[in-house]
Amino acid sequence: MEGELEVGLCPVCNEYRHDLHHNGTVNHRFHFAKWQYNEFSKPLSNNRHGIVLDAQAEQVNNFRFIFKYIRGKYTVKVSSEQLRLHNKTISFKCTIANTRKDPIFLINSTLLHRCSYFTIKHTTDFEDDNTLIKLLPGATYHFQVLFKSDVLSNASYKIPLTCDFQTIDEKSFSIVRTFLAVVDDELDTEEEKIKSPFTSKPWKDVKSTISSTKDSYFVDEYPIPGKYIKILSYGLDSFEGMNVNDEENLRDLRELLAELSLDNYKRFWHVLLWLEERAQGVMLMRYNMETVTVKVSDKGVIVLEVPGLAEKRPSVIVGDFIKIRVSGDHTAYKGYVYRVNDKTVEITHVDEDFLEYLQEYPETELDVAFMLSRLAFERMHRGVDRVVDTGMVATLFPSGRRELPTSNTFTLRDVHLFNKTIAHNSEQKKAVEKILNVTHDLPYIVFGPPGTGKTVTIVEAILQIKNRTKKKILVCAPSNSACDMLAIKLLEKCKKEDLIRIHSSTRERTTITAELKAYSNMDEDDDSFTKINEQILYSHRIVVSTLTLIGRFTDKYKPDCVFIDEAAQASEPETDIAIALVQPGKQVILAGDPEQLGPMTTKCAEKFGLGRSLLARLMENEVYSLDPQTRTYDANFITMLKLNFRSHPDILHIPNLLFYDNLLEPKSTSAMRDPIVGTSIFPVILNINIRREGQAIEFYSVHSKERREGSSPSYFNPFEANVVVKYVTALMRLNLPSAYRVRMDQIGVVTPYKRQVHKIKDRLKHQGFEAVEVGTTESFQGREKRVIIISTVRAQHSLLLHDRKYNLGFVGHNQRFNVAVTRAISKLVVVGCPLVLARDDKWKMFMQLCEERGSYFGKPFDFDTDDFKNDVLNRMNKFKHKDDQYQ
The missing domain is CATH 2.60.40.10 (Immunoglobulins)
Structure with missing residues (x-):
């Protein structure tokens, strides 16, 4: 009907249409003018x-x-x-x-x-x-x-x-x-363009593949069904040449993946894991290499140079397999990845005849194809099946709020605490007490926002269970680093016979600390890994393992309770690997924060739910959700930790408001008394004096342009890299009391692109600041630094570029924003282009807060006001975007 409001997001300005006058608003007309300019200016x-x-x-x-x-x-x-x-x-x-x-x-x-x-x-x-x-x-x-x-x-x-x-x-x-x-x-x-050896060409002409002398030791139980391969390869989209069976299968899979339920649990996750596997395989094929040469050592190790390896493009780990052939040949040879360096991969266990040929003819041009490891997929498939077969799946679909008895079997007095600081934190103490006295079969959640002591809480709970019961405890996390941190905190109160940290035989030895070796399946004399069996696991009260590794012991090891830390970073099938080891009635404790980075998946699988963790899904359930009336959680099922002991209140202000219902309470005394908070850093760079006091947050506006090297998808911004170095230099020469002088190890630089990580590292090393830690947002999750500098990288500098033409990296990504800004204790510095950042409400709030506090430096932030937009519209009204010369 004419004049009827079309509801939903406006495709022009990306704002919700509230009334019929929407198209006449300043913001809509401004974005429409930008669209016209981009459509007709060329x-x-x-x-x-x-x-x-x-x-x-x-x-x-x-x-x-x-x-x-x-x-x-x-x-x-x-x-x-x-x-x-x-x-x-x-x-x-x-x-x-x-x-x-x-x-x-x-x-x-x-x-x-x-x-x-x-x-x-x-x-x-x-x-x-x-x-x-x-x-x-x-x-x-x-x-x-x-x-x-x-x-x-x-x-x-x-x-x-x-x-x-x-x-x-x-x-x-x-x-x-x-x-x-x-x-x-x-x-x-200026950065030299590097010709890429990656061809993205599939190997359709290979007639035979010679196995590696160290081929995989497991049998594929869950291969992708042949009838789904082509459908999954197209991401469940229609494709040319579909037959009747393809169309029927496609409809069936789309209907299946519409919603996860108790009834379709197995098939839902099997199909979604197959979709993810196929998507990863297609992405990995992009890195197929042609006409490359290798070096072969005297010990028969093939050394292959791989551009972008440090950026995990392609992602290669020890234990993977790589196929090699003489260029254009119909026979391929599988090799085992023995070591991964910054720029090279070392390959062993290749067919001896082929190895001798390469040694005799070292200039032979080769084609290389990277192979996707199926080990993690197989263990997730098996975990999903076991969770259903044991009946544990019912606990993953709670219904309705429940009344539980209030009496406790165990009383937790302050004198019984291993970590005495918990006595002064009511939420931490409550979580430990509830876990110790759980009376239901549902997973218990410890919701731990940044800096609230989540790990401290679950370590205390583990130690209390160990001390007061005879239960066997399994402690898992998605990554080795998270498992190591838990094990190190636990071993302080455990004997060697109490605790074992198990490692995969493919783990890099140099990443394991000496204190962990003594409590792990690693021989301290020759750095070799001892083989683990279920008897060894049962001989220890506490077993610490990654989620994928513990899948080796399905049907063999049955713990009484399972703790999964960083559960928000694991996909639900990955979490199922550990849950599959326990029987109904046993304890499952999930700890994490769904507002921080979630599981890493491909986009096509993410949109169907693989990017949402079990912890995040459960917290959407009524049992675990925040009561809007009382603004509290039901402590029988979930505890939210509220006291933030990390960050200055100004650093915490925006994430607290946006992600945590303003429930967090800043308690960092060290941040409050740190003199660096009151020091503005940018004026130090310019060697000028300003009268106003500094703030905990600071923004510097850089108008630059990001770049890429060759065909690398990873961006870098040399302008911002230089500004970061200037900030670090200024921080190191601040005139602060000796006890508060800034050390290099107190500074962290966070950036969303790995290429920018390397550019900043190189510049810092050149200036003698190599001890400053530089990493991606993902690498800083769970970490903290006294000073954090964020380089946002993307910097399309034209105000009139249409917003949707550009992929803005982590701009617009709630979880990455939250992780990036909550790593800082006393000082948070953001370097970026306001023209890009203003497109995202979170970054806009940050820039506006800096303006209010007088800590915004660089080009003024005035282009988002109605006055500015009206001025642009007045100028553009005179611009003839359509040429009517011959009309």
Whole structure:
């Protein structure tokens, strides 16, 4: 019906339509104007209808810099020192020439949005709408576009210009030009483009594969059914050449994956795991290599160089298999991955005849295909089956709130606590007491937001169960690092016969600390791993293992209770591996935070639910959810830890508001008394004094452009990398009391892209700051540092670029934002482009909070106001985005 409101998100401005007047709002009209500009500006960047628009960067006083024109864009590149010597100003002299046979009028020439760095200088005042400049045939008109920057930091600055014309018969058209000024101190060391050896070509012509002499020791129980392979390869989307059976199977799978239930539990997860396996296999095929050479050591180890290995592109671990063939041959040979280095893979156990051939002909060109390991998938499939077969699946689908008896079998007095600090934390103590006295068969959840002592709580609970009962306890986590941390905290109160930390034989030996070796299945003398069986597991009260590894002992090891730490990072089938080991009536405790990073999966499997952990799914259930009336959780089933002992209140403010219902209570005395909180770092970089006091949070606006090397999908931003180094340098020379001097190991740098990690590490090492830890958001989960610097990397610098044209990395990702900003104890510094970050409400809140506190530095954040948007709209109203010259 005409005038009826179309509900839902507006595809133009991405805001919810509240009423019929939505399309008339400033924000909608602003985004619609941006869309029009992006749709029509490209063809208008050419000279047209006899009008030639040209610009030259004026190089005065023998000043020389890089200047070029490509497809409607004028670019000047200078170093910060060059710009300083040129009075911090670059002038573009613009010339309009009329080559027509009749006169034409220039009716407007303007920059399409206001920007403090760019101005336009005319000899004629265009403020009056009646102003016309008549250009006779052969005539020219000159004006200037001026760039001026008082801040000489590495960045790039971009502005679009439109010139609007009208013919004597009142036909109008526009010409668009873009001006880009790049301030870059690394102009002579621009990153070299690396040719990629990856071909993405499948091996369809291989007729036989010679097995490795160390082939896999398990039999595939859950291979992908042949009838599903093609359907899964297309991510459950329709594809060309589908037959009737394909269409029927596709409908069946889509219907199955619509919703997980108690009745379809097995088949749902089997199909979804097959989808994930197929998606990973297709992604891995992208890294197939052609015509490469290898080195073969005297001991018969094949050394293969793999670009991007440090970024896990491709992801290769010890124990994987790799197929190698002479280029174009029909026979392939499997090799075993013995070691993974930063740039090379060492391969052993290849067929001896083939190895001798490579040793004799070392220049032989080879093709390489990486093979996806099925071990983890097999164990998840088996875990899903066992959870259903044992009946434990019923506990994963609770229904309705329950009344439970209040009496406790065990009383937890302060004197009984192993960690006495828990006595002063009511939530931690309550969680331990409830776990010790559980009277139901549902999983118990310890909901641990950042810095609230989740690990301390579950370690206390484990030790209390060990001390007060005879139960066998299994402690698991998705990663080795999380398992190591738990084991180290537990062994302080355990004897060697009480605790064992079991490792996979493929684990890198150097990552295991000396204290862990004494409590693990590792021989301290020769660093070899001893074989583990169920008798060894039963001989210890506490077993600590990764979720995947413990799957080796399904049907053999039956603990009385299972603790799963970092449960929000594990997919539900991965969690099932451990749950499958216990029988109904036994305890399962899940600890984690669904508001932090979840399971790592491919996008096609994530959208059907593999990216949601069991812990996250349970917390959506009524039994585990927050009561909106009392704003509390039912402590019989879940405890939320509320006291944050890590971060300064200002650092915690936004995540507390957005993700934790404002229930967290900042309690970090060390952060509150840290003098670095009151110190602004950016003025130290510029060596200037400011009167206002510093804040715990600080934002620096960088207008730059991200880059990629060759075909690598990982971005880096050299401008931001340089700013990070300047911040670290400033932190290291702060004039603070000796007890509070900043050490390198107290600084962490977080960035979403691994290529940026390496760029920042290289620059810090060059300056002697190699002890500063640099990593991705994922690598910092569960970690903390006195100072955190975040480099957001993505920095599309044009205000008028349409939002949806770009993948913005971790911008817009709630969990990555939450993890990144909650690692800091006393000082959080964010370096990024506000034009990109403002598109996300969370980052916008952060920038606005910094503005309010006076800790926002760099280009002002004014482009999100209605006043600014209206100004852009007024300018663009004069812009003729559709050429009506011949209409």
